[in-house]
Amino acid sequence: MKRFYPWLICIVAMLMLAISNGMTMTGITAFDPSLLDEFGWSRGQLKFRDMFNLLLAALMSPFVGALIDRIGVRSLALFGSVLLAVLYAAYSQVHSITHVYLIHVGFAAVVVSSGLSVAVIMVSQWFQTRRGTALGIALVGSSLGGMLVPKIIIALLPEHGWRGSFLLMAVIPVALFVLCLALVRSPDGKGLRRWGEGQASNNAGPGCCSSLPDLSYGQALRTRTFWALAVVAVTTFWGIMSLSSHLILNMKDLGFSGEQAGNGMFLLFGLGMVGKFLFGFLADVTTSKKVFVCNVALMAVGSVIIALQHRDLLWTGLIVMGLGWGGLYAILQLQIVEAFGLSAAGKILGTISLMDATSAGLGIWLTAVMFDHFGNYHVAFTVIAVLVAIGLLASFFVRDERRLAFAAAAGEGEGTQASAQDSAVVRGLV
Incomplete structure (x- = not known):
């Protein structure tokens, strides 16, 4: 188990990307027909939230490196998963477009704290060789989220409605929090080693x-x-x-x-x-x-x-x-x-x-x-x-x-x- 721990971290990073990207950018669109039917907003009004999300995440991105150096990827991943669960629960209670925009400001923080940069550094810390392969596995998460999250939401909507479905989906980032709490750590020498540590790297891209x-x-x-x-x-x-x-x-x-x-x-x-x-x-x-x-x-x-x-x-x-x-x-x-x-x-x-x-x-x-x-x-x-x-x-x-x-x-x-x-x-x- 300890020998293959770096690959376990790889899988955790993949799941983190699938959940954070899938639930904040692609999967969320499965709720759009229900929200438009409920509130009668125009599509321009609703989709303004996505511009909020992406622009704010882009503006926050330059500060991620400093945060990682200061508090580490584990703390950021835990924060992002908790915040995502809270925001999905809050989404189930929205009654105005302003509420939606405020929630998507929070989504930008989720994308930054549990997104690409954190996943890449989390994996890179554990691999001295085979880093390209490891990152490739982790980055599959962005596609995996787009594939699976919308289908899960669409399956929930007929029986639970959009408000109930938001609450049920909030359980997923809670599970991610538990997974990160149990498994995510930096190499500390306590019986755990980076993959390829002490070996010459002959497989650079x-x-x-x-x-x-x-x-x-x-x-x-x-x-x-x-x-x-x-x-x-x-x-x-x-x-x-x-x-x-x-x-x-x-x-x-x-x-x-x-x-x-x-x-x-x-x-x-x-x-x-x-x-x-x-x-x-x-x-x-x-x-x-x-x-x-x-x-x-x-x-x-x-x-x-x-x-x-x-x-x-x-x-x-x-x-x-x-x-x-x-x-x-x-x-x-x-x-x-x-x-x-x-x-x-x-x-x-x-x-x-x-x-x-x-x-x-x-x-x-x-x-x-x-x-x-x-x-x-x-x-x-x-x-x-x-x-x-x-x-x-x-x-x-x-x-x-x-x-x-x-x-x-x-x-x-x-x-x-x-x-x-x-x-x-x-x-x-x-």
């Missing part, structure tokens, strides 16, 4: 051990690759978050049952999980740039199919969109590391994450506003297709900036050396 010098944060900002990656992230995050946030409502508008709408979410995020593994493997056997462009192309095709709003084609669109998104989610970070190196990867990824979270929040809300104005999702989903097509064009501008910078520096060095030799010859002739 591609590009991690490159002899090419890393680019600084300032240098990265001046490259076309940084802005190309930012455009890809901003456009695709607008697309996938807007689609997933409105998918259940859209499918019900198209005549699907609540159960079928839940299956749509399951398919979208299930294929996303498959895409993470499939395209991660393909990135190892071919170039990551080709896989990256392929992922965005799949998303573009899928978004066009979905924008047609043909009932019979929707499933095909979800399959293609889900596969592309899953691969892109995994490969985007690899592109950042390969293009700029590890030294400033945290700052670069953090900057791009702030931009894509802002875009996702605006996309969710504006998609609802467009529905309220036009009475359907045709225009809103066409906007998604156009944006992802722009992201596809931007993906072709991504390149290995470290290699280019090294080649340029080498060229300048050779030019300087040749110039010095020419000057010496001139001086000799004189």
Whole structure:
């Protein structure tokens, strides 16, 4: 048991991501039809809460590192699970849209304290080797939450109503609290060791051990690759978050049952999980740039199919969109590391994450506003297709900036050396 404890931590991190992401961002959308029927809000009013959630989480994210250093991942995970349970119980008592907005301010704190950054550091603390594999397992949680949480909620709604279902769902983060309390800890030498501790690490991912010098944060900002990656992230995050946030409502508008709408979410995020593994493997056997462009192309095709709003084609669109998104989610970070190196990867990824979270929040809300104005999702989903097509064009501008910078520096060095030799010859002739 002690030997495999790091892998147990991996599973806990996966469940934490599934619950925190699933219950605050994707699963919560299963309640949307009930809330709209109960209170008569417009979709724009309701979806403004999601923009709150994402923007506030993005603004809080830069402070997570300091909190982890000060109080540790265990304390943050425990806090996040308790807060999520309290907020779901509070959701069962809402009577105005203001109450909803206040709860989603709390959801932002849950995403920060029990989300991606905490999960990544929690797992990384326990792995000296095989860290890439461990993180891959943990990150499956984001897809798992999107697959399972909406289906659980949809199954509860007919018998318990939306208020009772919120209360029952609050039990899940309570169970997560107990699990974290019992299992989450830092390696302390009391019979527990990091995986691979004392071994030489010979399995670093591609590009991690490159002899090419890393680019600084300032240098990265001046490259076309940084802005190309930012455009890809901003456009695709607008697309996938807007689609997933409105998918259940859209499918019900198209005549699907609540159960079928839940299956749509399951398919979208299930294929996303498959895409993470499939395209991660393909990135190892071919170039990551080709896989990256392929992922965005799949998303573009899928978004066009979905924008047609043909009932019979929707499933095909979800399959293609889900596969592309899953691969892109995994490969985007690899592109950042390969293009700029590890030294400033945290700052670069953090900057791009702030931009894509802002875009996702605006996309969710504006998609609802467009529905309220036009009475359907045709225009809103066409906007998604156009944006992802722009992201596809931007993906072709991504390149290995470290290699280019090294080649340029080498060229300048050779030019300087040749110039010095020419000057010496001139001086000799004189």
